[in-house]
Amino acid sequence: MSDRREWPLYEVFVRGKRGLNHVHVGSLHAPDDDMAIRHARDVYTRRNEGVSIWVVRSADITASSPDEKDPLFAPSGDKVYRHPTFYDIPDNVPHM
Amino acid sequence: MPTTDTETGMAPDPTAERALLEQFDAIVERNDRVEPRDWMPEGYRKTLIRQVAQHAHSEIIGMQPEGNWISRAPSLRRKAILLAKVQDEAGHGLYLYSATETLGPSRQELTEMLLAGKQKYSSIFNYPTLSYADVGTIGWLVDGAAICNQVPLCRTSYGPYGRAMIRVCKEESFHQRQGYELLMTMMQGTDEQRAMVQESVNRFWWPALMMFGPPDDESPNTAQSMAWGIKRNTNDDLRQRFVDMSVPQAEALGVTLPDPELRWNEERGHHDFGQPDWDEFMQVVKGNGPCNAQRLAHRRRAHEDGAWVREAALAFADKSGGLDTPALVPREGYSTSETEEVR
Ligand SMILES: [Fe+2]
Numbered sequence: 462m463s464d465r466r467e468w469p470l471y472e473v474f475v476r477g478k479r480g481l482n483h484v485h486v487g488s489l490h491a492p493d494d495d496m497a498i499r500h501a502r503d504v505y506t507r508r509n510e511g512v513s514i515w516v517v518r519s520a521d522i523t524a525s526s527p528d529e530k531d532p533l534f535a536p537s538g539d540k541v542y543r544h545p546t547f548y549d550i551p552d553n554v555p556h557m
Numbered sequence: 558m559p560t561t562d563t564e565t566g567m568a569p570d571p572t573a574e575r576a577l578l579e580q581f582d583a584i585v586e587r588n589d590r591v592e593p594r595d596w597m598p599e600g601y602r603k604t605l606i607r608q609v610a611q612h613a614h615s616e617i618i619g620m621q622p623e624g625n626w627i628s629r630a631p632s633l634r635r636k637a638i639l640l641a642k643v644q645d646e647a648g649h650g651l652y653l654y655s656a657t658e659t660l661g662p663s664r665q666e667l668t669e670m671l672l673a674g675k676q677k678y679s680s681i682f683n684y685p686t687l688s689y690a691d692v693g694t695i696g697w698l699v700d701g702a703a704i705c706n707q708v709p710l711c712r713t714s715y716g717p718y719g720r721a722m723i724r725v726c727k728e729e730s731f732h733q734r735q736g737y738e739l740l741m742t743m744m745q746g747t748d749e750q751r752a753m754v755q756e757s758v759n760r761f762w763w764p765a766l767m768m769f770g771p772p773d774d775e776s777p778n779t780a781q782s783m784a785w786g787i788k789r790n791t792n793d794d795l796r797q798r799f800v801d802m803s804v805p806q807a808e809a810l811g812v813t814l815p816d817p818e819l820r821w822n823e824e825r826g827h828h829d830f831g832q833p834d835w836d837e838f839m840q841v842v843k844g845n846g847p848c849n850a851q852r853l854a855h856r857r858r859a860h861e862d863g864a865w866v867r868e869a870a871l872a873f874a875d876k877s878g879g880l881d882t883p884a885l886v887p888r889e890g891y892s893t894s895e896t897e898e899v900r
């Protein structure tokens with residue numbers, strides 16, 4: 462087979478509507494960035510699922526390990542005081 | 558990936574591997590999802606590759622039986638609908654190929670495995686579409702059976718597979734409804750059209766039941782797949798669910814299902830029904846169905862005919878400096894999970 466080289470992998474992010482973040486929806490192969498956008502439109506937004514698409518070469522992403530036990534997340538694990546429910550406020554205090 | 562050798566997925570020493578296995582079992586136990594860079598037993602990975610690749614191939618090969626009628630659809634409306642439906646199936650194939658790639662194999666390897674007949678696709682697509690009514694029957698029964706299979710798979714233990722299934726399921730309802738509506742329209746037509754529908758249902762009913770796989774007592778892998786949370790229901794459970802759903806739909810349509818043993822069982826609260834011809838099923842799986850050779854030959858031709866497009870796109874990308882790194886990217890356990898969904 463002559464097509465030895467595979468098109469690189471891209472990750473696709475779609476903004477569902479104005480006011481929302483771009484969310485990762487999946488991946489696809491494309492020869493370049495422009496084609497990745499076109500493919501992303503055909504593969505991931507056939508039913509108006511988005512108003513904006515980002516594509517990024519998978520190889521360009523730096524990631525933490527997805528394992529929840531990863532030490533990277535340990536510093537936030539023991540800082541419960543970052544959450545509003547950490548604080549007891551009497552019921553008779555309104556709007557809080 | 559600190560503790561795992563990415564080549565083999567094996568831990569460097571037995572104690573470490575036992576710890577990894579315990580961690581994996583705990584994830585499955587609490588119904589959490591396994592993500593691509595997690596350590597996983599080789600058997601789990603292999604089972605998933607086989608199942609998800611087969612699922613991807615089925616979506617792609619599944620475009621052919623219906624594609625057969627696009628140029629002969631009786632109206633522009635029906636043609637537009639059928640085009641959209643077949644395009645969806647291509648999309649389903651792509652979601653599922655992406656999910657399979659997170660487990661290691663490259664897209665090219667997967668395509669080659671299909672073309673070489675080393676990986677299978679659903680046997681249902683080895684049956685021909687002889688009349689236009691088959692377009693409706695496939696939407697109703699084949700996509701209907703696929704929905705029964707796929708809805709529980711949205712909760713499968715492997716994250717990327719489950720996410721692909723959620724996308725697929727969102728689109729399947731259109732597939733089933735357009736098929737059923739097509740049949741309803743034909744049933745309101747002439748006697749000849751009604752006969753066409755009945756004849757089509759007669760041909761597809763048994764192959765549709767086979768889509769759930771062999772009976773539980775002849776499906777040796779089911780128990781392990783369920784223990785791993787890959788499958789959530791047994792073949793027979795899903796088949797029963799499909800029969801119970803289809804009977805009232807057939808009644809409303811005005812067709813009979815070609816099974817003399819089909820009747821409501823008050824005690825069980827389910828329909829009793831006959832078994833498909835499992836010898837025929839095995840023959841089709843082995844490659845001796847009516848269209849096996851034709852389907853693969855068509856897929857091979859399409860792949861070869863598209864070679865110049867793949868090459869031209871690469872050449873253009875090279876020229877415009879798009880591909881600064883070699884395009885042959887080894888996966889090395891890299892996957893979509895690295896970009897977790899933001900909620
Ligand atoms: Fe599909």
Ligand SMILES: [Fe+2]
Pocket residue numbers: 646700703729732
């Ligand atoms: Fe479908």
